[in-house]
Amino acid sequence: MIGRLNHVAIAVPDLAAASAQYRDALGAKVSEPVEEPDHGVTVVFVELPNTKIELLEPLGEASPIAKFLEKSPAGGIHHVCYEVDDIGDAAARLQAKGARVLGDGEPKIGAHGKPVLFLHPKDFNGTLIELEQASAVMAP
Numbered sequence: 001m002i003g004r005l006n007h008v009a010i011a012v013p014d015l016a017a018a019s020a021q022y023r024d025a026l027g028a029k030v031s032e033p034v035e036e037p038d039h040g041v042t043v044v045f046v047e048l049p050n051t052k053i054e055l056l057e058p059l060g061e062a063s064p065i066a067k068f069l070e071k072s073p074a075g076g077i078h079h080v081c082y083e084v085d086d087i088g089d090a091a092a093r094l095q096a097k098g099a100r101v102l103g104d105g106e107p108k109i110g111a112h113g114k115p116v117l118f119l120h121p122k123d124f125n126g127t128l129i130e131l132e133q134a135s136a137v138m139a140p
């Protein structure tokens with residue numbers, strides 16, 4: 001069901017410093033920061049030849065990455081994002097197998113303008129999984 005690895009996300013305490021490090025020390029192509037208030041994060045994408053790294057900084061008081069950074073103040077790998085063809089079908093199949101879809105269970109529009117949802121890390125080997133639909137258009 002899952003397809004390409006879309007991105008690996010790293011939560012960071014200082015997005016400007018992390019962006020500069022990826023650009024200047026690692027020589028990567030780094031985007032400008034974008035605020036995502038619906039997701040409680042500010043995001044920078046690092047483009048690699050085969051995938052992307054998503055650098056995340058908390059935005060607002062209810063950021064879903066705040067507790068993570070309290071536990072790991074230096075930052076750390078926060079989630080992996082896999083592409084799926086049909087996010088509604090993927091969610092239904094996973095829920096039927098007992099996996100917890102986070103939030104209200106409905107996809108939100110993610111950083112690439114496509115539907116995304118998250119699966120509880122306790123159901124997937126301690127790893128938070130984001131699913132992103134490969135196409136921006138939701139199935140009826």
Ligand SMILES: CC[C@@H](C(=O)O)C(=O)SCCNC(=O)CCNC(=O)[C@H](O)C(C)(C)COP(=O)(O)OP(=O)(O)OC[C@H]1O[C@@H](n2cnc3c(N)ncnc32)[C@H](O)[C@@H]1OP(=O)(O)O
Pocket residue numbers: 009036039041043054056064065066067068077078079081102103109110111112116118120121122126127128130
């Ligand atoms: C920019 C948009 C989008 C994109 O398009 O790419 C994004 O990527 S947005 C990214 C941020 N959004 C999210 O993370 C949404 C989903 N996350 C959540 O709903 C919550 O963060 C959570 C995963 C349910 C965690 O809840 P929280 O209240 O923050 O923490 P807890 O301490 O209660 O966590 C419970 C339990 O799970 C462990 N945990 C938490 N986060 C992670 C993680 N990222 N990876 C692995 N494990 C995680 C946490 O340690 C707790 O375990 P115990 O201590 O053993 O109970």
Ligand SMILES: [Co+2]
Pocket residue numbers: 007009054079081130
């Ligand atoms: Co993400």
